[in-house]
Amino acid sequence: MLAQADIVRTLLAGRMRISASVWVIVRDAQAAEDIFQNVTVKALAGGGQFECAAQLVSWAHVTARHEALNLIRSRKARVLVLDAAVLELLESEWVREAARPEGDRVEALRQCLDALPDESRRVLRLRYFEERSCAEVSQALGVGLDAIYQRLSRLHRALAQCIERRLAGQAQRTSPEAP
Amino acid sequence: MNPNQMPPERRDQLLVRYLDGNLSTAEVDALSALLKTDADARASLWDMAMQALTMADLAREQAIKAPLRAQPVRETGGPRRWKRAAVAVTAAAAVIVGAVAFWLSRERAEIITLTQVSGAASWSPEGGQAESGLKPGAQMRAGTLSVEGAASSAQLRFADGSVVTVAGDSELALSHGAQRQLALRRGSLTGDVRPQPADRPMLIRTPTAEVEVMGTRFLLVAQSGETQLSVESGRVRLRRLADGSTVDVPQGHVAVATLDTAARLESRQLPPAPSAWQQTFDQPPPATWRGEYTAADAAGPGRLRNLLDVSIRRADGTPIPAYTVEVRDSSGSIASVWPDSVLRLRWRTATRQELLVLVGVHHPTGGFAGNFQTTLKPDAGRADAAGWRTLDLPLASLEGKFPAGVRLQPGSRVFLVYLACYSPKAELEVAEVAIMPPSSGASR
Numbered sequence: 001m002l003a004q005a006d007i008v009r010t011l012l013a014g015r016m017r018i019s020a021s022v023w024v025i026v027r028d029a030q031a032a033e034d035i036f037q038n039v040t041v042k043a044l045a046g047g048g049q050f051e052c053a054a055q056l057v058s059w060a061h062v063t064a065r066h067e068a069l070n071l072i073r074s075r076k077a078r079v080l081v082l083d084a085a086v087l088e089l090l091e092s093e094w095v096r097e098a099a100r101p102e103g104d105r106v107e108a109l110r111q112c113l114d115a116l117p118d119e120s121r122r123v124l125r126l127r128y129f130e131e132r133s134c135a136e137v138s139q140a141l142g143v144g145l146d147a148i149y150q151r152l153s154r155l156h157r158a159l160a161q162c163i164e165r166r167l168a169g170q171a172q173r174t175s176p177e178a179p
Numbered sequence: 180m181n182p183n184q185m186p187p188e189r190r191d192q193l194l195v196r197y198l199d200g201n202l203s204t205a206e207v208d209a210l211s212a213l214l215k216t217d218a219d220a221r222a223s224l225w226d227m228a229m230q231a232l233t234m235a236d237l238a239r240e241q242a243i244k245a246p247l248r249a250q251p252v253r254e255t256g257g258p259r260r261w262k263r264a265a266v267a268v269t270a271a272a273a274v275i276v277g278a279v280a281f282w283l284s285r286e287r288a289e290i291i292t293l294t295q296v297s298g299a300a301s302w303s304p305e306g307g308q309a310e311s312g313l314k315p316g317a318q319m320r321a322g323t324l325s326v327e328g329a330a331s332s333a334q335l336r337f338a339d340g341s342v343v344t345v346a347g348d349s350e351l352a353l354s355h356g357a358q359r360q361l362a363l364r365r366g367s368l369t370g371d372v373r374p375q376p377a378d379r380p381m382l383i384r385t386p387t388a389e390v391e392v393m394g395t396r397f398l399l400v401a402q403s404g405e406t407q408l409s410v411e412s413g414r415v416r417l418r419r420l421a422d423g424s425t426v427d428v429p430q431g432h433v434a435v436a437t438l439d440t441a442a443r444l445e446s447r448q449l450p451p452a453p454s455a456w457q458q459t460f461d462q463p464p465p466a467t468w469r470g471e472y473t474a475a476d477a478a479g480p481g482r483l484r485n486l487l488d489v490s491i492r493r494a495d496g497t498p499i500p501a502y503t504v505e506v507r508d509s510s511g512s513i514a515s516v517w518p519d520s521v522l523r524l525r526w527r528t529a530t531r532q533e534l535l536v537l538v539g540v541h542h543p544t545g546g547f548a549g550n551f552q553t554t555l556k557p558d559a560g561r562a563d564a565a566g567w568r569t570l571d572l573p574l575a576s577l578e579g580k581f582p583a584g585v586r587l588q589p590g591s592r593v594f595l596v597y598l599a600c601y602s603p604k605a606e607l608e609v610a611e612v613a614i615m616p617p618s619s620g621a622s623r
Contacts, residue, residue: 082197150192157187
């Protein structure tokens with residue numbers, strides 16, 4: 001059985017992935033963080049029910065998804081969410097990602113953000129640092145909404161490629177030399 | 180177009196629009212169909228979600244590191260004197276804009292609003308007379324906020340929405356300037372700080388350390404020889420004043436700076452708190468607890484006897500005393516509690532007295548969460564022949580007192596149990612304080 005300290009350690013190690021699966025549903029970083037914390041509290045309250053880290057991670061993803069959907073349903077405004085089967089499929093793939101450490105990826109993103117031109121950073125800052133809607137970003141920058149969607153999709157792709165390059169470079173530097 | 184044949188760029192734009200909440204029902208259905216069959220689309224969504232959340236995390240931690248650079252002035256044609264005039268006008272405009280920006284930022288830094296207050300709190304404006312009997316809504320500038328007594332608290336809001344809560348016996352100085360600079364001379368401060376300008380983080384100095392806050396939630400506890408920082412979200416830099424060494428404390432971690440420079444300054448994970456805890460005073464309690472310790476003797480079991488404390492100050496500054504016993508652990512490690520956890524008390528008073536019971540808690544991940552209290556009637560609980568009363572008190576029966584109406588969150592961490600009477604004839608003695616988990620079957 002996992003001790004409380006192991007539960008906390010395991011959940012913190014997978015925090016970003018669990019929160020990401022929630023964020024895809026609620027699309028609100030603060031709500032995703034709140035749900036992650038609720039899941040952590042529930043995991044600790046149910047102390048002793050987890051036999052291994054994998055079981056805990058899987059349980060946390062499912063519980064977080066249910067909390068996210070409940071939150072969406074409790075909101076007055078109608079919010080469209082991806083098909084339930086898609087959410088489960090995403091979850092199963094992201095749970096498998098649990099073996100990859102999050103910290104390296106976060107650090108790589110940090111470096112990639114620093115390397116972006118000012119204008120690109122400004123778009124990202126408005127959208128994700130300040131959590132403004134794309135319509136608000138478009139208004140703030142005096143650019144059409146479709147142009148913002150186009151810029152963001154390109155920026156996400158550029159960042160993903162940059163992160164992969166940096167992680168690959170890191171792996172090469174840390175891999176043992178061939179005999 | 181068949182969604183499964185969608186070009187990557189269009190597919191990614193569809194994902195961005197979904198994440199912006201701007202797709203029709205038909206488009207969400209089409210995107211769902213695409214995601215079911217297209218592993219690349221799922222990978223793109225994964226990348227976007229991870230990037231967005233990491234940036235949301237960074238927003239708490241700091242604004243984008245490099246501030247936006249001004250656009251370079253483009254050379255234009257025309258006579259040189261016009262160029263000189265343009266340069267002069269530009270320089271003058273820059274001076275004016277800079278002066279206005281400085282003035283505005285200075286104003287923002289100066290105006291602070293007291294949003295909530297409980298117990299004894301007073302404000303000493305820089306160069307002015309101390310004011311007691313503070314009311315929510317009071318506007319403050321540079322000066323010192325004093326909070327007296329373990330049960331007292333005050334909450335301040337800065338112009339940018341950042342909130343600072345000072346709980347328990349504390350003294351906080353606020354200074355002028357475009358950069359927010361605070362000095363926590365003693366006590367406990369919880370910050371919920373909005374992202375600060377990259378070149379002007381909020382600085383908080385204690386007797387032994389300085390913390391640099393870009394935007395995050397954290398708890399800082401300062402004593403004369405020690406500062407403890409625990410970070411609830413984001414990342415905070417802690418600098419030990421004794422030798423200038425620094426450590427970046429991430430979410431869920433705690434670091435302690437003392438005067439001892441031989442010890443390495445490092446952060447560690449916030450340890451979990453037990454769900455059950457008991458103190459029967461068979462041994463002397465830690466020095467941070469409040470009460471006069473008496474070992475077990477013919478008159479009773481090991482116990483703490485009340486000491487005098489300030490409970491509130493009238494507007495003219497006159498203190499109203501309380502006779503108190505306090506159990507505390509600034510890191511919030513006494514116990515993790517749920518609304519159906521039970522607080523067991525065993526106490527005795529020399530005369531029939533009401534007893535104020537206050538429990539202070541931190542959030543499950545650290546940071547002040549609230550004070551909860553109730554007043555027990557003189558005949559509450561079961562009494563034995565020697566006059567010792569025992570009571571199991573469900574925490575759900577306590578009222579959220581500060582902030583007003585606060586509710587106890589599951590997994591909150593107890594840092595304070597405060598018991599008080601208001602009569603010098605009370606002679607309050609406490610022989611047991613315990614917290615029992617929900618499933619313990621304690622009598623209600």
